[in-house]
Amino acid sequence: xxxxxxxxxxxxxxxxxxxxxxxxxxxxxxxxxxxxxxxxxxxxxxxxxxxxxxxxxxxxxxxxxxxxxxxxxxxxxxxxxxxxxxxxxxxxxxxxxxxxxxxxxxxxxxxxxxxxxxxxxxxxxxxxxxxxxxxxxxxxxxxxxxxxxxxxxxxxxxxxxxxx
Amino acid sequence: xxxxxxxxxxxxxxxxxxxxxxxxxxxxxxxxxxxxxxxxxxxxxxxxxxxxxxxxxxxxxxxxxxxxxxxxxxxxxxxxxxxxxxxxxxxxxxxxxxxxxxxxxxxxxxxxxxxxxxxxxxxxxxxxxxxxxxxxxxxxxxxxxxxxxxxxxxxxxxxxxxxxxxxxxxxxxxxxxxxxxxxxxxxxxxxxxxxxxxxxxxxxxxxxxxxxxxxxxxxxxxxxxxxxxxxxxxxxxxxxxxxxxxxxxxxxxxxxxxxxxxxxxxxxxxxxxxxxxxxxxxxxxxxxxxxxxxxxxxxxxxxx
Numbered sequence: 486x487x488x489x490x491x492x493x494x495x496x497x498x499x500x501x502x503x504x505x506x507x508x509x510x511x512x513x514x515x516x517x518x519x520x521x522x523x524x525x526x527x528x529x530x531x532x533x534x535x536x537x538x539x540x541x542x543x544x545x546x547x548x549x550x551x552x553x554x555x556x557x558x559x560x561x562x563x564x565x566x567x568x569x570x571x572x573x574x575x576x577x578x579x580x581x582x583x584x585x586x587x588x589x590x591x592x593x594x595x596x597x598x599x600x601x602x603x604x605x606x607x608x609x610x611x612x613x614x615x616x617x618x619x620x621x622x623x624x625x626x627x628x629x630x631x632x633x634x635x636x637x638x639x640x641x642x643x644x645x646x647x648x649x
Numbered sequence: 650x651x652x653x654x655x656x657x658x659x660x661x662x663x664x665x666x667x668x669x670x671x672x673x674x675x676x677x678x679x680x681x682x683x684x685x686x687x688x689x690x691x692x693x694x695x696x697x698x699x700x701x702x703x704x705x706x707x708x709x710x711x712x713x714x715x716x717x718x719x720x721x722x723x724x725x726x727x728x729x730x731x732x733x734x735x736x737x738x739x740x741x742x743x744x745x746x747x748x749x750x751x752x753x754x755x756x757x758x759x760x761x762x763x764x765x766x767x768x769x770x771x772x773x774x775x776x777x778x779x780x781x782x783x784x785x786x787x788x789x790x791x792x793x794x795x796x797x798x799x800x801x802x803x804x805x806x807x808x809x810x811x812x813x814x815x816x817x818x819x820x821x822x823x824x825x826x827x828x829x830x831x832x833x834x835x836x837x838x839x840x841x842x843x844x845x846x847x848x849x850x851x852x853x854x855x856x857x858x859x860x861x862x863x864x865x866x867x868x869x870x871x872x873x874x875x876x877x878x879x880x881x882x883x884x885x886x887x888x889x890x891x892x893x894x895x896x897x898x899x900x901x902x903x904x905x906x907x908x909x910x911x912x913x914x915x916x917x918x919x920x921x922x923x924x925x926x927x928x929x930x931x932x933x934x935x936x937x938x939x940x941x942x943x944x945x946x947x948x949x950x951x952x953x
Binding site for chain 1: 680684687688689690691692693695696698699700702703705706707708709710849852853854857858859860861862865
């Protein structure tokens with residue numbers, strides 16, 4: 486690996502910019518994500534910046550169990566994030582649809598629609614767990630570089646909540 | 650004017666080669682000062698550099714319905730104008746080189762704002778258009794005061810040349826002008842309480858919303874260079890002149906850093922004002938100040 490590539494890898498790891506998207510969350514995880522930027526947890530030490538536009542972001546943070554209405558929006562926003570990019574699913578909802586399983590308004594979990602790099606479980610997860618997830622995603626981003634992960638559509642969970 | 654010295658001044662010192670690390674340093678001081686005001690530790694020293702390198706390596710997603718050539722041109726124009734403005738600062742003793750006066754410096758410093766307005770409108774995003782409209786209102790508001798202050802400084806010292814202005818001893822009227830310029834800087838640099846155009850909680854990123862990757866990196870760089878040029882201008886007018894050039898350069902750099910710190914602390918301590926409040930602040934309160942400076946200068950000139 487030449488010097489430029491090493492510098493690029495290091496910079497990607499040290500400068501993850503986030504875009505936060507709510508796909509029908511109860512707002513619990515959203516509050517915790519914002520809490521991780523506050524003085525107590527200070528995500529800016531990791532180079533994290535919460536951006537207003539998905540075009541500026543590297544890491545897409547998605548909360549919520551993915552309602553039918555939000556699927557199109559998630560796909561659009563994922564397409565708007567410039568490559569290389571990573572996705573962090575915050576909370577138990579995007580990972581398994583949580584207590585809303587079998588709801589007719591849901592089309593989750595999240596990895597049926599876009600490839601997810603890091604799951605941060607919890608209802609809601611603690612801010613330090615979210616920060617750990619973001620750091621892990623930034624590391625993945627740096628290692629992966631420009632190549633994008635293949636979409637691995639997971640099957641819908643069955644009534645017992647177990648993904649096959 | 651010697652072409653080699655002109656190019657050296659524009660590209661090496663105090664031009665691009667020194668201005669770009671200076672821009673990153675000032676961006677870092679701004680973020681660090683805001684973080685420390687909020688009792689955070691804040692970003693590491695190299696953060697703006699990492700951000701810049703990372704943005705260079707990102708791809709730009711397609712923009713549907715726009716060819717995008719004009720959108721690519723605006724950030725480049727903004728960076729070159731801001732770098733030209735930094736190159737004009739009289740850090741080195743005059744030896745021919747890239748010479749210009751205060752009027753050229755002001756014109757070059759105004760180009761990035763115009764580029765931001767044009768970029769927002771050419772990106773066709775509704776949020777970008779609102780941001781551009783706000784930027785236009787802001788430009789019209791603070792520029793009246795800014796230009797009047799500069800005119801009063803130039804008239805009180807009988808010159809528009811930057812070199813001579815830096816060397817002349819400061820008069821009380823010049824301090825009044827410097828103060829008026831300092832009041833305009835937060836609006837010129839889009840920081841709180843005048844961060845209307847890029848109000849991230851209301852209109853996302855304002856005019857920058859459709860930009861990504863290397864183009865966004867250029868916008869960040871031009872913003873940093875604007876910091877260097879604007880604080881450098883105030884430092885040039887405020888710092889006393891000595892015969893040794895390196896003491897002058899050191900004083901200029903220290904004074905610039907001090908101004909960045911002052912503005913960042915102001916940004917951290919205040920909240921964003923609405924459009925009408927901002928316009929009223931500049932047109933009613935500060936304009937009076939600037940008119941006072943200009944009229945007293947003219948009266949002094951009539952008397953002498």
